[in-house]
Amino acid sequence: MAPSKKISLSEEDLVLALKSRETIAVQALYDMYSGALLGVISRIVSQQEIAEDLLQETFVKIWNSAEQYDASKGRLFTWMMNIARNLAIDKVRSKDFRNTSKNQDIENNVDFIDAQSKVTFNADILGLKDLVTALKPEFKHVLDMVYFRGYTHVEAAEELDLPLGTVKTRIRMAIMELRKNFN
Amino acid sequence: MEEVRAYIESGILELYVLGQLSAEEQREVEDMAAKYAEIRKEIEAIEIAMETYAMSNAVLPSEGLDLKILSAIEVLKTPGEAPSLPTAITEKTVTEPVQAPLVTAAYDSRIRSLRIALAACAALLLISLVALYSAHHELSNAQNQILALNRQNQSFAATVGYMKQNTADLQKLADMPADPNWKTVKLAGTKMDPAAKMIVYWHTTGKHVMVDNSKMALPANDQSHQYQLWALVNGKPVDLGVFDVKPDTAHILINMKEISGAQAFAVTLEKRGGSVSPTMNQMIVMGGVSI
Numbered sequence: 423m424a425p426s427k428k429i430s431l432s433e434e435d436l437v438l439a440l441k442s443r444e445t446i447a448v449q450a451l452y453d454m455y456s457g458a459l460l461g462v463i464s465r466i467v468s469q470q471e472i473a474e475d476l477l478q479e480t481f482v483k484i485w486n487s488a489e490q491y492d493a494s495k496g497r498l499f500t501w502m503m504n505i506a507r508n509l510a511i512d513k514v515r516s517k518d519f520r521n522t523s524k525n526q527d528i529e530n531n532v533d534f535i536d537a538q539s540k541v542t543f544n545a546d547i548l549g550l551k552d553l554v555t556a557l558k559p560e561f562k563h564v565l566d567m568v569y570f571r572g573y574t575h576v577e578a579a580e581e582l583d584l585p586l587g588t589v590k591t592r593i594r595m596a597i598m599e600l601r602k603n604f605n
Numbered sequence: 606m607e608e609v610r611a612y613i614e615s616g617i618l619e620l621y622v623l624g625q626l627s628a629e630e631q632r633e634v635e636d637m638a639a640k641y642a643e644i645r646k647e648i649e650a651i652e653i654a655m656e657t658y659a660m661s662n663a664v665l666p667s668e669g670l671d672l673k674i675l676s677a678i679e680v681l682k683t684p685g686e687a688p689s690l691p692t693a694i695t696e697k698t699v700t701e702p703v704q705a706p707l708v709t710a711a712y713d714s715r716i717r718s719l720r721i722a723l724a725a726c727a728a729l730l731l732i733s734l735v736a737l738y739s740a741h742h743e744l745s746n747a748q749n750q751i752l753a754l755n756r757q758n759q760s761f762a763a764t765v766g767y768m769k770q771n772t773a774d775l776q777k778l779a780d781m782p783a784d785p786n787w788k789t790v791k792l793a794g795t796k797m798d799p800a801a802k803m804i805v806y807w808h809t810t811g812k813h814v815m816v817d818n819s820k821m822a823l824p825a826n827d828q829s830h831q832y833q834l835w836a837l838v839n840g841k842p843v844d845l846g847v848f849d850v851k852p853d854t855a856h857i858l859i860n861m862k863e864i865s866g867a868q869a870f871a872v873t874l875e876k877r878g879g880s881v882s883p884t885m886n887q888m889i890v891m892g893g894v895s896i
Contacts (some may be wrong), residue, residue, distance in 0.1 A: 448678050452671045455664030458656070464664045474670055481674045485681060495635055496622070497652040502622045503659060569624055569655065570662070575625050593623070594616040601654040 429453045431500055434548055440488045448481060455499060459506045465570040466510035467519075480506040511572040557603075561596035564589055609641050618644065647782075684867045707843050774857035778817075786810050789868050792890035797823065805834070805861075805870045812863035814845055821858050823850045823889060826874065833875045835883050836867035847879040869893040 429450040431439065436454075439447035459480055464473045483505050491501050514521050557565075564582065567573040573581065579589040612618075620626050621634045638645045695813050781787040794801035801824070804817040816834065826832060826849055834845040845861045871891035873883040 443682065445675065445678060445682070448675060449671075452674060456666050456671070458659040460666050461659060461662040461664040465662075470667070473664075474666055476741065477666060477670065478674045478677055482677055482681065485678050494639070496650065499656045499659070500622055500652045507624070512785075544834075568625065569658070575620060590616045591622065594619050597619050597651055597654055600658050601650060604654055604657045 426546060434493075437491065437493055437498055441490075443485075443488070448485060451502070452481065455491070455502060458499070459502060459575055462506050462509045462570060464571050465505070465566075472513065472519075473510075476509050477506070480510050483509065495578065507572060514572070557596060557599050561592050561599060564592040564595035568593060606643075609643050613644065613647050618648050619651055635838050642781055704869065726824070770856060777815075777847060777858060780808065784808075789892055790894050792870055792872065792892035792893050794890055795888055797887070797889050803890055805892075806858075807867065807870075807894070809866075812865050814861040814864055816848055816859040816861060817857065818859055821850060823872070825850050825852060829877055829878050830874055831879065832872050832885060832889070833879045833883065835871045835873065836864045837869040837871065838864070838867050842871070843881050844879060844881070845870075847875070847877075867894060 424445065429446070430453065431447075431450045434458070436447060436450055456477065460473060460477050463480070464470070467473045467476060480502070487505075491498065496509055564578060567578045567581070568575050575589050575593065578584075579586045582589070583596045584592075617626070617630070617634060621631065626634065634644075634648075639649055762768065781789070788807045788809060790805045790807060792803050792805060800822065802820075802822045804820045806815045807813070814834070814836075823832065831847040831849060833847045835842040836845050837843075843864060845864060846863070848859050869891060871883070871888055873880075873885070874887040874889060875884060
């Protein structure tokens, strides 16, 4: 990875550039977040070609609805991440997708993606993998279902046959654990 | 601050960041965040954690996807808007504005040529329809003409046949005086119809007997009756066949049965098809053969 070629802007500058419709914003967003966003999409839609089409749709939607982003309500990435995840979920639930694709069981997507060894690691957070995998499996599982696979926490509770409260607690514990590791 | 602590520990902020809350719950969290800096900070910390988690699970896109996406965005930009590109990325993006219009231009020209093709197809179809209609019209005209000609032809053939027959009959009549064997027998009306008369030609050696239709003066017979010609041979009547008298009879001469010798000829009105022996009170004409 050659960081000199990548564009990185502060979040304020990025939002400003995006809202004034400067192409550099898209370039910067792509360099900074395309991998993370594609990671989320790929865990819902495993076919790489479709996932990359969805990534393009995501960027187009980010571009088109930039005015709707309100920095006071959350970080830019959280907003983009929700756009990407919703587009992927809509795609998976669409009729044509269900009809045409030999779907991987959505359950297996994370393992499938990881097995393909496409997971790349940002240089800035080198050594992170160990920290993440150190997450307690039952916490990681619940968090991944909700964050990566498009389950609602209510659906996750039903799927895992756990009380809703337990699911909420595990999500919180998982995120606490992550915060500890990343700080 | 105890209230804020409890709010944070309820886990609602994590669900907020994960997009798991209803619109109403979201507003509530946003109100709380606006009120308490601590909640705002907590939300940001959760967001950064999730962001880092997503980063650590990144999947590298294919080579060139960035160019594809950037050109898609370029197309979306309002036409005419000058792209304000900082020098840092000029090199990388300089091909974009060129590429995008090229693609659109190719697409436009394809649509244009398809439109022309469509118009051409429609025109061809129209011409074909007109040609088909006109061909159909002419064909049915020709068919009518053929039918009319056919009818004309038939009527000519009939006329020719009629005239040939007439000519042959007239020729025969013209030849008769030259042949001494032809006897002309004039039959005169009886008291049943004194005005009636007719002529029978008889060839004594050839035995032919003919009735002259053109010199016939008998009343027309009805559907259930016919005239019957008899030869009187040594006082006995011999049947020579039946004939009709109609106002529009075509033939001049009517051939009757042959007879080798006769002293007289007579005609009676009989039931259709003739009788075995003549009904004497129905004899309308008769005449003797002059030697």
